[in-house]
Amino acid sequence: MRGKADSDLVRRQNRHIVLEALRLHGPMPRVELGRITGLSPASITTIANQLIDDKAMLEMDEAPDRSDPTRRGRPTVRVNLNPDAARIIAIKISIDGVELALVNFAGEIISRKNISIATYEMQPEIFGTGLAKIVREFFGENKLKSGDVAHIGIATQGVTNSQKGTIAWSPAFKARDIPVVAPIEKETGVTCSIANDANMIAEGVMAADRYSYTGTAAVVFMGYGVGMGLVIDGKVYHGSTGAAAEFGHMNHIPNGAFCRCSRAGCLEAYASDYGILRSAENRSDQLPPPSSAVDPAVMLALENSARAGDANATAAYAKAGRAIGFGLARMIALLNPDRIVLAGPGTRALDLIEPALRAAIEEGVVEALRSQVKIETAPIYTDMIITGTIAATLRHLDSTIFSSGPMISQTTPTENSS
């Protein structure tokens, strides 16, 4: 049960659902806001005026819609999120570099930048302060001051600790417990949070579907690694320290194949790009895998030779499918989800993986549990991580918007709007 309720709670909650409606469905007239939120026209008027006063929303300055000639009556005036209400920065850290995006309150990307860094050998402090400098430069290039950015959201491969703001362990780094949030907050003065990239993919998949996910769903990422984002009760589940759901490093077979995490038997050691490749090439799975990512062209070639009938390649994909299948069977037994969504570049080879995957699920969990769950494939697009990070960060912003005063320092306190 939550805490006590009062008119302040009512105010915040209703303003929040109005913003949420605009974020999910885009610009719309006040009447429709009323329909979607269930609030009366009178309340919508009040709330809209306040949000417009607060610069969080604005009336769109557009000619009345005359597309439907049968339409009568006073024309609607659409309202929308004010793009200039706030700006956020989304950052993606991966093994080969860093990607930054400056996004306005309406979700439009204003500016983005890619920087290549060989992260693997870096010292923890060097990386943190280095990234902070990159962010500061990004501020400079976009003429941003500290107050101009409301929040910075970061996604990274590996195990994150959202409380400490660190990367606890990641295949992109030899080092552990790398502080990320603190140096950036110190350098920029902007609050910052970090999350696992698979969780951000789940956010992206949900956002693409307008958050229609109601119950429990598991979004599986297949590619250079194997990850999972769990949607529980319509929200992405982060776990107690932000480390959920490490599907890739969930054990598959005790004493099994050697994994990048220097542990034996992880699911990823069978089902990630390097695991599949290693198995197809009949290399020993008891040796540490390479620290660099597999060239996508190599994986493409492997798929094709499997489809051409290469027995080793076919077997490797079947092995991967069986590993993922047993992992999903275990997850299903534990969580009884209603949806499983497969995503990531690895789904390109789904035809090679799926038979073994489905067989393993059947073998691994009682019919009563697995018969409910629907398995789908999400469209692959490269930017899922950044998109998801943006969605999550903006949603975070929406919910904190009313706790404090104005969101963004208006250009100059003394300046009046002309």
Next chain:
Amino acid sequence: MRGKADSDLVRRQNRHIVLEALRLHGPMPRVELGRITGLSPASITTIANQLIDDKAMLEMDEAPDRSDPTRRGRPTVRVNLNPDAARIIAIKISIDGVELALVNFAGEIISRKNISIATYEMQPEIFGTGLAKIVREFFGENKLKSGDVAHIGIATQGVTNSQKGTIAWSPAFKARDIPVVAPIEKETGVTCSIANDANMIAEGVMAADRYSYTGTAAVVFMGYGVGMGLVIDGKVYHGSTGAAAEFGHMNHIPNGAFCRCSRAGCLEAYASDYGILRSAENRSDQLPPPSSAVDPAVMLALENSARAGDANATAAYAKAGRAIGFGLARMIALLNPDRIVLAGPGTRALDLIEPALRAAIEEGVVEALRSQVKIETAPIYTDMIITGTIAATLRHLDSTIFSSGPMISQTTPTENSS
């Protein structure tokens, strides 16, 4: 995001937290209700009067507390849940019988009854209607009419389907998809719900701890079977169809030991009473296990011979610990919980199990994930399932109390209180 908020939401939520405070902390004066809930004394007065009018609450008729002689001022008047506000029935179905408890709104057990039934060979329809008759008799013995009972909560071993109100699969039954809710609702006219017994144990463990569980916790049951109740975000997680968290039938080793669910490699096949016994006696684990429960005395003897140094027994317990450990490692990777609570009669042999269990967790999941989680043991008491079912059912009642009129048919509509 939840729906729109209005004064009705405020009303319901605040009345709910007042009831919740009384349920968790017992009778207390109005001032303290204010302190706990954060509501002002003025509001507490209003709310208390309404709840008293609604017969949900009452002032306790007791002499002022004079235990503290230094105490001055107007004495407090304690209020409490009105025991007669409503009654519920909690039912536990297990392999050897059925247990019923009639409980009042204050959580006091008014009457209870045990009935032995050989469930295993029963036909699904026979069991459902038979149970319904037992419940009807229980009504009769306690002079209950349909309107006198607000809800019936049922806990059972095995996989439940809370939507259909059935036992999808259970070791207590040869049959599958046994309808339980429908026949009872039909026979009694009282709403009824069904849940897994391990989830109810989790409810019981939480209730014993006054629902201090905030984040994610996993309560493991060890005994005739192996079960788990997951507490996510302070609430017991039931999954999309009420079948979570089937820890016992989460696969441990593909193609492994034969399980009661006629599947190979389930965790339970290694770590339940029958699994441990089978392994200690060096019987083949490729044959179906017995359908009846293991005599507790046999398990006690096995523990003692293990403690006396019997190599087979010791190895069996170590094997069980390794299975549970790997299961927990997988669960930790997936859910990043902050607490694991071991409960059930199986914990009596924890000294024999724990070393292998902890070693398996270390072997099975990266340090960054497991270092956070605390492993505890819950006190064992036999009634955990019934206690938990009562707690869950009353809590359910609390939250539905304001959606409809009076909760319970007052003895006779025409009768006035004297």
Next chain:
DNA sequence: ATAATTTAATTTGACGTCCAAAATAATGTT
């Protein structure tokens, strides 16, 4: 005994939210 003190609980008046209904605005139709 009576007044002062202390703590609990209630009453009173104000404030903030939402909403229904009435009024107003802005267009199309006749």
Next chain:
DNA sequence: AACATTATTTTGGACGTCAAATTAAATTAT
């Protein structure tokens, strides 16, 4: 130009909480 239609705003009332003042019921001091 009057009427119809749809969107939005205005008005007045309802319902919840809260702060402050008041009342209630005890103990302590005089």
